Amino acid sequence: xxxxxxxxxxxxxxxxxxxxxxxxxxxxxxxxxxxxxxxxxxxxxxxxxxxxxxxxxxxxxxxxxxxxxxxxxxxxxxxxxxxxxxxxxxxxxxxxxxxxxxxxxxxxxxxxxxxxxxxxxxxxxxxxxxxxxxxxxxxxxxxxxxxxxxxxxxxxxxxxxxxxxxxxxxxxxxxxxxxxxxxxxxxxxxxxxxxxxxxxxxxxxxxxxxxxxxxxxxxxxxxxxxxxxxxxxxxxxxxxxxxxxxxxxxxxxxxxxxxxxxxxxxxxxxxxxxxxxxxxxxxxxxxxxxxxxxxxxxxxxxxxxxxxxxxxxxxxxxxxxxxxxxxxxxxxxxxxxxxxxxxxxxxxxxxxxxxxxxxxxxxxxxxxxxxxxxxxxxxxxxxxxxxxxxxxxxxxxxxxxxxxxxxxxxxxxxxxxxxxxxxxxxxxxxxxxxxxxxxxxxxxxxxxxxxxxxxxxxxxxxxxxxxxxxxxxxxxxxxxxxxxxxxxxxxxxxxxxxxxxxxxxxxxxxxxxxxxxxxxxxxxxxxxxxxxxxxxxxxxxxxxxxxxxxxxxxxxxxxxxxxxxxxxxxxxxxxx
Amino acid sequence: xxxxxxxxxxxxxxxxxxxxxxxxxxxxxxxxxxxxxxxxxxxxxxxxxxxxxxxxxxxxxxxxxxxxxxxxxxxxxxxxxxxxxxxxxxxxxxxxxxxxxxxxxxxxxxxxxxxxxxxxxxxxxxxxxxxxxxxxxxxxxxxxxxxxxxxxxxxxxxxxxxxxxxxxxxxxxxxxxxxxxxxxxxxxxxxxxxxxxxxxxxxxxxxxxxxxxxxxxxxxxxxxxxxxxxxxxxxxxxxxxxxxxxxxxxxxxxxxxxxxxxxxxxxxxxxxxxxxxxxxxxxxxxxxxxxxxxxxxxxxxxxxxxxxxxxxxxxxxxxxxxxxxxxxxxxxxxxxxxx
Numbered sequence: 001x002x003x004x005x006x007x008x009x010x011x012x013x014x015x016x017x018x019x020x021x022x023x024x025x026x027x028x029x030x031x032x033x034x035x036x037x038x039x040x041x042x043x044x045x046x047x048x049x050x051x052x053x054x055x056x057x058x059x060x061x062x063x064x065x066x067x068x069x070x071x072x073x074x075x076x077x078x079x080x081x082x083x084x085x086x087x088x089x090x091x092x093x094x095x096x097x098x099x100x101x102x103x104x105x106x107x108x109x110x111x112x113x114x115x116x117x118x119x120x121x122x123x124x125x126x127x128x129x130x131x132x133x134x135x136x137x138x139x140x141x142x143x144x145x146x147x148x149x150x151x152x153x154x155x156x157x158x159x160x161x162x163x164x165x166x167x168x169x170x171x172x173x174x175x176x177x178x179x180x181x182x183x184x185x186x187x188x189x190x191x192x193x194x195x196x197x198x199x200x201x202x203x204x205x206x207x208x209x210x211x212x213x214x215x216x217x218x219x220x221x222x223x224x225x226x227x228x229x230x231x232x233x234x235x236x237x238x239x240x241x242x243x244x245x246x247x248x249x250x251x252x253x254x255x256x257x258x259x260x261x262x263x264x265x266x267x268x269x270x271x272x273x274x275x276x277x278x279x280x281x282x283x284x285x286x287x288x289x290x291x292x293x294x295x296x297x298x299x300x301x302x303x304x305x306x307x308x309x310x311x312x313x314x315x316x317x318x319x320x321x322x323x324x325x326x327x328x329x330x331x332x333x334x335x336x337x338x339x340x341x342x343x344x345x346x347x348x349x350x351x352x353x354x355x356x357x358x359x360x361x362x363x364x365x366x367x368x369x370x371x372x373x374x375x376x377x378x379x380x381x382x383x384x385x386x387x388x389x390x391x392x393x394x395x396x397x398x399x400x401x402x403x404x405x406x407x408x409x410x411x412x413x414x415x416x417x418x419x420x421x422x423x424x425x426x427x428x429x430x431x432x433x434x435x436x437x438x439x440x441x442x443x444x445x446x447x448x449x450x451x452x453x454x455x456x457x458x459x460x461x462x463x464x465x466x467x468x469x470x471x472x473x474x475x476x477x478x479x480x481x482x483x484x485x486x487x488x489x490x491x492x493x494x495x496x497x498x499x500x501x502x503x504x505x506x507x508x509x510x511x512x513x514x515x516x517x518x519x520x521x522x523x524x525x526x527x528x529x530x531x532x533x534x535x536x537x538x539x540x541x542x543x544x545x546x547x548x549x550x551x552x553x554x555x556x557x558x559x560x561x562x563x564x565x566x567x568x569x570x571x572x573x574x575x576x
Numbered sequence: 577x578x579x580x581x582x583x584x585x586x587x588x589x590x591x592x593x594x595x596x597x598x599x600x601x602x603x604x605x606x607x608x609x610x611x612x613x614x615x616x617x618x619x620x621x622x623x624x625x626x627x628x629x630x631x632x633x634x635x636x637x638x639x640x641x642x643x644x645x646x647x648x649x650x651x652x653x654x655x656x657x658x659x660x661x662x663x664x665x666x667x668x669x670x671x672x673x674x675x676x677x678x679x680x681x682x683x684x685x686x687x688x689x690x691x692x693x694x695x696x697x698x699x700x701x702x703x704x705x706x707x708x709x710x711x712x713x714x715x716x717x718x719x720x721x722x723x724x725x726x727x728x729x730x731x732x733x734x735x736x737x738x739x740x741x742x743x744x745x746x747x748x749x750x751x752x753x754x755x756x757x758x759x760x761x762x763x764x765x766x767x768x769x770x771x772x773x774x775x776x777x778x779x780x781x782x783x784x785x786x787x788x789x790x791x792x793x794x795x796x797x798x799x800x801x802x803x804x805x806x807x808x809x810x811x812x813x814x815x816x817x818x819x820x821x822x823x824x825x826x827x828x829x830x831x832x833x834x835x836x837x838x839x840x841x842x843x844x845x846x847x848x849x850x851x852x853x854x855x856x857x858x859x860x861x862x863x864x865x866x867x868x869x870x871x872x873x874x875x876x877x878x879x880x881x882x883x884x885x886x887x888x889x890x891x892x893x894x895x896x897x898x899x900x901x902x903x904x905x906x907x908x909x910x911x912x913x914x915x
Binding site: 063128129130131132148154232235237245247248249250331332333334335353354355416419420425428430431512513514515517525527528529530531532533534 | 606608612613614633634635636637638640641643644645647648649651652653654656657712714735736741743744781782783784785786787788789790791792794795796797798799807814815816817818903906910915
């Protein structure tokens with residue numbers, strides 16, 4: 001976050017332009033982010049008997065203490081396991097000659113974009129203690145004389161397991177570039193001093209990758225805290241579920257304190273991560289010299305990594321979705337994999353159901369609207385932060401990332417409080433898609449701002465200066481120079497938010513009403529009896545295929561936009 | 577001259593007034609329902625045959641969640657539906673806090689069994705949903721299946737039983753009342769809140785809705801369940817490997833109902849729906865629709881396992897008591913089960 005262009009170069013025009021952008025950014029961020037934040041905190045002190053009474057009740061409640069403890073345990077377990085598995089696989093893919101690297105990469109991306117509650121459905125079918133398919137196979141295979149197990153998905157570990165693929169993906173995707181851009185000279189020095197390859201990895205490579213490991217692990221931790229679908233489906237009390245249950249009982253003070261605690265834990269984790277990388281100079285390995293990290297020859301451990309990668313692909317992707325596909329083709333889930341139990345009726349139920357069709361259209365509309373607004377607004381905020389010298393721009397930067405620490409259930413609770421209270425009640429947002437759009441915008445704004453900031457920082461201010469020197473106005477420079485250069489990031493942000501918004505559950509479930517049923521809430525409703533497990537599996541498989549195809553489209557569009565941006569890049573140079 | 581104009585207007589209005597019901601019974605009819613889509617589908621089809629111009633739209637949520645949604649919409653002064661499908665006790669609970677529902681007594685209501693009618697006129701009974709034990713026939717034979725509610729606490733069935741969570745399900749309130757109030761007050765001292773403590777010790781699994789429980793039972797993951805008749809009927813329709821037990825202590829029967837919201841946008845269509853619900857045509861399809869027993873005495877009915885209604889000890893739930901004590905019941909349940 002460094003300001004680059006002096007505002008004085010174009011006199012008043014620039015100042016007006018940047019002031020307007022600043023004012024818009026500030027207003028929107030206050031409305032979308034600070035207002036809900038304030039609502040959560042104020043409600044926790046004002047509801048009920050006021051003061052700290054709600055906090056005292058929270059501390060006295062055994063079930064809420066259990067939920068808090070469960071949230072922390074699951075988040076820590078998930079973060080720890082994600083760090084170990086993600087680091088091993090990222091290292092294997094980036095630095096070794098392990099095989100099936102492409103398959104592992106694709107699995108990581110698919111696990112990241114597929115909603116956790118879909119994976120939870122697959123794992124429940126696989127690891128239900130009585131008749132989970134994996135349990136039945138293992139009991140048969142090892143002649144176990146037990147009625148249940150060996151796996152039980154309805155436990156804290158089961159919950160960790162259902163969220164593991166997305167957690168591992170966060171660590172993996174953060175680490176692969178870090179491992180790939182390391183200066184091999186550091187490892188060479190260790191080897192020259194007589195260190196073995198494994199010792200070199202342990203003492204040089206991994207410590208250098210600490211910022212990326214911590215970043216990925218923090219994301220896994222925060223995502224786990226915000227998770228709603230899997231704990232609800234498994235019946236495990238965590239804070240997100242407590243917020244929802246408090247709202248069901250219209251206990252606003254309890255919901256607000258649970259939300260404050262949840263946000264507090266997220267912020268604490270963020271601070272710890274910052275503390276862990278407080279000396280960034282220790283981890284810098286990229287200098288002016290051109291180099292590429294060397295592929296290591298580890299010998300037999302590479303076969304282990306290959307086997308581990310394949311096992312991971314099977315457990316994180318093929319088994320859960322394969323099981324869902326099989327169940328989606330059953331007439332009755334109780335009659336097993338028999339020829340007379342096959343049917344396509346569950347898919348035709350999905351395609352022919354009016355309420356599902358409405359939910360799909362609403363999700364697509366919301367995803368498109370939120371993606372467009374987040375992409376545009378992300379550019380505006382990033383412009384203010386990176387390209388202007390407006391006082392307080394750093395504060396805007398911090399506010400824009402705050403939603404990362406607010407789980408969807410807490411955010412939705414805040415929106416209910418706001419839009420049920422005067423004067424906001426007069427807007428009539430409650431119970432309409434507008435309130436969902438507000439929730440989505442607040443949730444995804446950090447993506448827009450961060451992506452645009454990264455893109456703007458890569459564009460040298462000299463290009464814009466050159467444009468101004470040749471007489472172009474501020475707006476003209478922005479439209480003809482800056483925007484074409486950051487177009488790939490813009491398109492990528494749009495598509496990423498679009499893909500992530502389609503299966504959004506944690507906020508949508510709290511705001512669900514007659515006209516606000518989305519894909520995610522309707523699939524959960526089908527799973528919870530409004531159709532049944534087989535229909536839910538058909539629905540889940542359809543979502544998985546759709547989201548995967550959309551993501552592939554996103555990657556394709558990004559490449560096309562990059563190519564187009566490259567042409568645009570060349571155009572001004574030719575003009576001048 | 578003025579009188580002539582008035583007379584002319586009055587004459588012109590006569591055919592218009594005659595056409596009014598037909599004109600009014602069109603447009604959208606929006607129903608919030610705790611009854612699943614597949615249960616509502618047959619009713620919508622039957623209604624559509626009589627009122628083809630009404631487009632019925634349904635939004636389904638588990639009962640307790642639906643109550644919360646309605647409560648919040650009423651606070652926002654923006655109810656989103658014309659009708660609500662919930663059990664009688666839940667409607668009474670909501671009506672106690674808000675002037676949310678409009679009184680309406682369909683013509684056919686007089687044919688409904690008197691003890692099932694809502695004296696306030698706010699809800700219209702659709703059918704009687706009864707609690708029973710459902711079991712998976714692949715996992716449990718008919719001979720070894722439990723015969724009573726108390727049998728579910730037998731360690732033989734440890735980690736095998738599922739029931740609905742009162743935090744999410746409205747209907748389970750009827751079962752809580754039956755176990756904690758009705759049975760102890762009627763000389764069965766083995767029951768009370770302790771019963772749920774024993775179920776918890778036996779590893780009972782709590783689920784958000786009876787539909788999920790139905791599928792867990794059909795799959796064998798929880799081969800025994802405290803279940804509603806409607807889901808037993810659905811399982812029978814689907815060919816699930818399940819069967820039913822009518823417990824020796826009796827079965828609480830709750831009244832599945834519909835009620836019209838006071839601010840219904842399409843009041844005429846809502847009234848038409850309520851008229852239809854108590855009509856012989858709707859009552860005849862009720863077992864295949866909502867999956868429960870008709871409320872008209874003239875409609876013949878036997879349970880999905882072939883048992884005659886007269887052979888089952890059905891205990892009518894005290895909806896008024898449940899409406900007044902639902903929050904206390906949830907708290908007592910949580911205390912008994914340690915949740």
